[in-house]
Amino acid sequence: MPILDIHQxxxxxGGLKALQNVNLKIEQGTTHALIGPNGxxxxxxxxxxxxxxxxxxxSVMFDGKPLLDVDSYDINQLGIAKVFQTPAIFPExxxxxxVTIPVFAARDGSFRLNMLEGYSKQRPLIxxxxxxxxxxxxxxxxxxxxxxxxxxxxxxxxxxxxxxxxPRLLLLDEPTAGMARHETEKTIELLQGMKDGIxxxxxxxxxxxVFSLAEKISVLSQGQIIAEGSPDEIKGHPKVIEAYLGEAQx
Amino acid sequence: xxxxxxxxQLNKAVILFALVALTMPLWFPLINGYSGLxxxxxxxxxxxxxxxxxxxxxxxxxxxxxxxxxxxAYSTGLMLKNFSDNIIPAIIVAVIAxxxxxxxxxxxxxxxxxxxxxxxxxxxxxxxxxMAMAMLQTWTxxxxxxxxxxxxxxxxxxxxxxxxxxxxxxxxxLMFYLAKRIERSPVGLMMKAIKCNQTRLEYTGINARKYxxxxxxxxxxxxxxxxxxxxxxxxxxxxxxxxxHQSGEVVIMSVIGGVGTLVGPMIGAxxxxxxxxxxxxxxxxxWLLVLGLIFMFVVVFMPGGFMEAVERIKKRxxxxxxxx
Numbered sequence: 001m002p003i004l005d006i007h008q009x010x011x012x013x014g015g016l017k018a019l020q021n022v023n024l025k026i027e028q029g030t031t032h033a034l035i036g037p038n039g040x041x042x043x044x045x046x047x048x049x050x051x052x053x054x055x056x057x058x059s060v061m062f063d064g065k066p067l068l069d070v071d072s073y074d075i076n077q078l079g080i081a082k083v084f085q086t087p088a089i090f091p092e093x094x095x096x097x098x099v100t101i102p103v104f105a106a107r108d109g110s111f112r113l114n115m116l117e118g119y120s121k122q123r124p125l126i127x128x129x130x131x132x133x134x135x136x137x138x139x140x141x142x143x144x145x146x147x148x149x150x151x152x153x154x155x156x157x158x159x160x161x162x163x164x165x166x167p168r169l170l171l172l173d174e175p176t177a178g179m180a181r182h183e184t185e186k187t188i189e190l191l192q193g194m195k196d197g198i199x200x201x202x203x204x205x206x207x208x209x210v211f212s213l214a215e216k217i218s219v220l221s222q223g224q225i226i227a228e229g230s231p232d233e234i235k236g237h238p239k240v241i242e243a244y245l246g247e248a249q250x
Numbered sequence: 251x252x253x254x255x256x257x258x259q260l261n262k263a264v265i266l267f268a269l270v271a272l273t274m275p276l277w278f279p280l281i282n283g284y285s286g287l288x289x290x291x292x293x294x295x296x297x298x299x300x301x302x303x304x305x306x307x308x309x310x311x312x313x314x315x316x317x318x319x320x321x322x323a324y325s326t327g328l329m330l331k332n333f334s335d336n337i338i339p340a341i342i343v344a345v346i347a348x349x350x351x352x353x354x355x356x357x358x359x360x361x362x363x364x365x366x367x368x369x370x371x372x373x374x375x376x377x378x379x380x381m382a383m384a385m386l387q388t389w390t391x392x393x394x395x396x397x398x399x400x401x402x403x404x405x406x407x408x409x410x411x412x413x414x415x416x417x418x419x420x421x422x423x424l425m426f427y428l429a430k431r432i433e434r435s436p437v438g439l440m441m442k443a444i445k446c447n448q449t450r451l452e453y454t455g456i457n458a459r460k461y462x463x464x465x466x467x468x469x470x471x472x473x474x475x476x477x478x479x480x481x482x483x484x485x486x487x488x489x490x491x492x493x494x495h496q497s498g499e500v501v502i503m504s505v506i507g508g509v510g511t512l513v514g515p516m517i518g519a520x521x522x523x524x525x526x527x528x529x530x531x532x533x534x535x536x537w538l539l540v541l542g543l544i545f546m547f548v549v550v551f552m553p554g555g556f557m558e559a560v561e562r563i564k565k566r567x568x569x570x571x572x573x574x
Contacts (some may be wrong), residue, residue, distance in 0.1 A: 037354055050453060071353050071452075071457070072452045072453055073452050073453075073454075073457050073458070074455075076452075076453055076454060076455035077455045081453070081454075082453050086452075088447060088449060088450040089447065089450060089452070090443050090446035090447050090450060090451075091446060091447070092442075092445070092446045093442070093446055095444070097439065100439065101439060101440065101443055101454055101456070102454045102455065103449070104436045104439070104440075105454050105456050106455070107454035108436065109455075110455055110456055110457035110460075111456070111457045111460040112436070112437075113437065113464070114435060114436055114437060115431065115432045115435045115437045115438075116431050116432075117435050117436060118260075118431075118434045118435065119434065119435060119436045119438075120434065120441055134272065161454060162451070163553060165454065165455055
């Protein structure tokens with residue numbers, strides 16, 4: 001059974017059909033890339049998965065549970081985390097505080113009235129947050145204010161935040177956008193390094209990133225899935241070449 | 251030994267505040283403060299600490315907190331007048347009344363952010379103000395205010411003079427301590443995360459809306475305790491307790507003192523009340539002009555308020571000590 005099952009999802013903004021009858025199954029433990037030209041509906045699809053946009057039609061099942069009409073925070077509590085195009089962190093807080101938040105979210109759920117508990121005294125939880133930070137190579141910056149980190153480190157911190165409440169599905173919206181070559185390489189390594197069990201859906205323009213990470217690729221164009229397959233199948237797929245290059249010639 | 255140290259470190263601010271507050275009757279007259287003003291300062295410390303839980307932690311600027319202050323004051327007045335001259339049931343009823351109103355207003359206003367939230371809270375407060383002036387005149391006394399309360403009692407103690415001061419000071423210390431505890435708790439962490447990045451917080455599995463409402467209601471409860479104590483301090487409730495001027499004053503006090511520091515807004519309150527009542531004797535009505543200048547100076551040069559100045563001085567001392 002696929003961990004994520006998107007069935008006949010459609011969404012329009014006014015007259016624009018952003019998604020048309022999209023069907024997509026993501027298998028547990030795989031890295032699945034979504035590619036396609038600008039405006040194809042890739043980010044829109046991710047936003048449907050995180051509860052930010054409600055589709056007009058269709059259904060989304062995550063691990064057997066329906067996702068539509070669930071609030072963003074509950075979707076995260078179910079085990080879906082999202083890495084944004086521009087790193088979304090808590091800039092005025094320290095790196096450790098940034099990662100402490102998801103650790104408490106994992107323990108307490110979306111809301112708990114524990115106003116008298118000192119959070120820094122919860123040693124096992126804080127230690128777990130510290131481990132996450134070390135794992136992503138930010139140990140030197142434990143008490144740095146997050147906003148002052150370099151872009152690459154902000155991305156690492158965001159990953160640490162996402163991984164700290166142990167998601168089963170990680171959505172990545174162009175994780176290497178705007179990065180220098182060596183930072184991109186590092187991000188690829190980082191994502192390859194955490195292959196243990198976490199399913200990943202990655203939206204990416206950089207084909208180098210896509211082909212080094214993805215086991216399966218789906219191609220979106222004008223709100224529809226036009227091709228699906230392994231990286232090798234996609235490389236030579238005529239519809240894909242047409243979608244990227246050919247519209248003017250048709 | 252280690253535990254003692256950390257207790258001192260954790261509660262340094264509360265202990266210092268307690269020392270300053272409880273000795274106030276001794277030193278306050280030396281700087282021309284009259285007794286009674288010290289009580290008012292303590293009461294506003296409560297109001298401002300609570301207000302900072304909303305503005306300082308979550309970043310939501312309410313221009314309507316006079317509503318909770320005023321509702322609590324009227325409730326206390328009516329309770330003292332009609333039910334019992336004991337202040338304990340009066341304060342409890344006042345806080346419950348303001349809390350219920352805060353839940354309703356919070357649910358409606360927190361759907362919006364930024365300027366829209368501020369305007370909505372202002373609108374609600376003005377609604378209560380006009381209700382007190384017209385519809386509920388028979389209860390509130392309208393333009394003349396609510397008068398005719400008996401001398402408030404704390405069981406057998408007459409709440410006058412220094413009794414009111416110490417009662418208010420102890421309440422202020424307790425409520426400051428509680429605010430500090432909230433700041434150190436996971437709840438405080440989530441509230442501060444709302445100010446930093448609400449979207450990320452929601453995508454990290456946290457129901458930001460509930461934490462915002464909680465901050466709003468807690469700050470309203472602090473305002474309510476302050477409002478109730480104002481009536482114990484002076485058995486009179488005027489309609490201006492509910493007015494936008496009162497709401498605005500709290501915002502100015504917070505900004506001058508240092509938003510988000512808990513201590514800063516209390517200093518802001520003490521400074522403004524002292525200025526308004528003592529220093530303004532020489533300046534007369536011109537003091538508002540001077541206050542305006544101070545406010546502008548703070549916003550332009552020290553956006554972190556008095557607390558930023560304190561931090562800068564601390565830093566300078568530390569660096570000069572290091573270089574020596």
